[in-house]
Amino acid sequence: MYLRRITVNNFKNIREAAADFSPKLNCITGMNGSGKTNLLDAIYYLSMSKSYFSNQDLYTINHESDNTSVTGDYYREDGTSEKIALSLNREGDKCVRRNGKNYQRLSDHIGLIPIVMVSPYDTCLINESGEERRKFLNAIISQTDREYLRRVQNYNHLLAQRNKLLKGNVLHMELLETLSERLSYNAAYIYDARKKFIENFVPHVDKYYSQISGGGESTGIEYKSDLDRGSMETLLSTSMERDRLLKYTSSGIHRDDLNFTMDGNPIRKVGSQGQQKSFLISLKLAQYSIFRELHGKSPVLLLDDVFDKLDMNRVEFLLNLVSSDYFGQIFITDSNKVRIGEILEKIDGDSKYLEVSGGLIL
Numbered sequence: 307m308y309l310r311r312i313t314v315n316n317f318k319n320i321r322e323a324a325a326d327f328s329p330k331l332n333c334i335t336g337m338n339g340s341g342k343t344n345l346l347d348a349i350y351y352l353s354m355s356k357s358y359f360s361n362q363d364l365y366t367i368n369h370e371s372d373n374t375s376v377t378g379d380y381y382r383e384d385g386t387s388e389k390i391a392l393s394l395n396r397e398g399d400k401c402v403r404r405n406g407k408n409y410q411r412l413s414d415h416i417g418l419i420p421i422v423m424v425s426p427y428d429t430c431l432i433n434e435s436g437e438e439r440r441k442f443l444n445a446i447i448s449q450t451d452r453e454y455l456r457r458v459q460n461y462n463h464l465l466a467q468r469n470k471l472l473k474g475n476v477l478h479m480e481l482l483e484t485l486s487e488r489l490s491y492n493a494a495y496i497y498d499a500r501k502k503f504i505e506n507f508v509p510h511v512d513k514y515y516s517q518i519s520g521g522g523e524s525t526g527i528e529y530k531s532d533l534d535r536g537s538m539e540t541l542l543s544t545s546m547e548r549d550r551l552l553k554y555t556s557s558g559i560h561r562d563d564l565n566f567t568m569d570g571n572p573i574r575k576v577g578s579q580g581q582q583k584s585f586l587i588s589l590k591l592a593q594y595s596i597f598r599e600l601h602g603k604s605p606v607l608l609l610d611d612v613f614d615k616l617d618m619n620r621v622e623f624l625l626n627l628v629s630s631d632y633f634g635q636i637f638i639t640d641s642n643k644v645r646i647g648e649i650l651e652k653i654d655g656d657s658k659y660l661e662v663s664g665g666l667i668l
Contacts, residue, residue: 307388307419308635309349309606311379316371317351318344319665327637328658329381331629333646334639336662342639345662346423346608349637352378352390353421353606354445355402355412363394372396380419390419413456417449420597420605424590424612431589432574432582436563443564446593447503450600454499461492465560473553486542493538493559497531500562503596504529510592511585517627518584518620525585526567532557579615587612587624594633604634611639629653 308329314320319341336342347366350358357366367374373395380388391403402409409415430438448455468485471478508527515525532541541557542549549556566573566585573585597605607628613621628636640646650657661668 307380307382307603309352309378310381312345312349312352313375313377314345314348315376316368316374317348317366317376318368320344320348320667321368321371321665323665323667325660325667326658327635328656329635330655331650331653331657332635332637332660333650333657334637334660334662335643335646336639336641338641340662341665342641342662343425343610344665345667346425346610346637346639348376349378349606350421350423350608351376351392353419354449355392355400355415358423358425359427363398363400364396367394367396388418390415413448413452413459416455417452420449420601420603421608422590422594422597422605423608423610424587425608425610426614428586428590429582431586432566432577436561439564440560440562442589443500443503443562446596447499450597451499454496457492457495457499461489461496461559464489464492465555465558469554472549472555477550486539489555489558490538490542493533496559497533497538497562500531500559501529504564506599507592507596510595511588514588514591515585518588518623519581520619523569523581525573525588526565526570528565528567529562530565531559531562533559580617580620583615584620591627598632604632607633607636609636609638611641613640613642613645625649625652629655 309327310329311324311326313324315322323345325345334342334345347358351366356363360366373393375391375393377389377391380390382388389405392401394400400412402412402415404415404418431442444455444458448458464485468482468489471482471485504527511527512525535541538558542555545557568577568581568585573582577585594605594607597603609628612624616624627633638646638649646659650659
């Protein structure tokens, strides 16, 4: 399935715009701050019903407007179509419609239009806290496993309730035990899903990194969880007194993390900017492959400013890779018009060039 046309109103700096796209390659150029990244974010919003860059929906609304809307017309290879329309106002009312019908739950939409985005923002996966890497895991797995998404939502709700109870002046032990049991039930599913995903994911990352980098160094990913030491139920039981003193839940899958390494050392310490970017691109291409394996359909691939900090050999290889028949619809942004022109000249097949300036699609 590919995005044929998008209509955007008051989404960040894009006040009013519409564009038609190629089912294969779409190159978007413009100065920094012109709105080309916001256009990709609007496309991502149609798939995930949230921004790639923030969990705060209100940040997507243009500061001079009270609401925003994005509509996408999608087509499948068999000729059937899907119309997705998303609207949001400053009161927090969000609506996602599929072919004119509202979803009862927004989570039911996740996975209909799989999507993968590569962005300079992804450096947070290497440099920031484990929360960013957990978000990464959740975004991937939830597109292929709706039960996983439901369990994560339940777990986070129960965790907030348990922490609130621990902060209270009076501790209701019966309620605390009930919350702990329900946390354990959801944690077991999440832990198993994450562990199985990483086992399948790592070989894909290794393959892509080796191809992009030329095989000069090896990378590694290790899944770390408190549940490696035992069940969630056991962890909560043994940490009860500690949790009461700290007034929050100190153990659980909400502390899970991924260790990224290069030749056995933390990649954030030993990897150059080019090596780190190559690794991050490999993560996302591996995500793409996982989707194709599980569902037999190609996600939309968004490559935002992907060529910066890559040497020409890596740029050339990446272009040859994503232009192969293995990949479906691709969006590439770059502030360098000359480079975009060279890309279009080298790649055969259906393609389209767009320029964005001041929130307008030219």
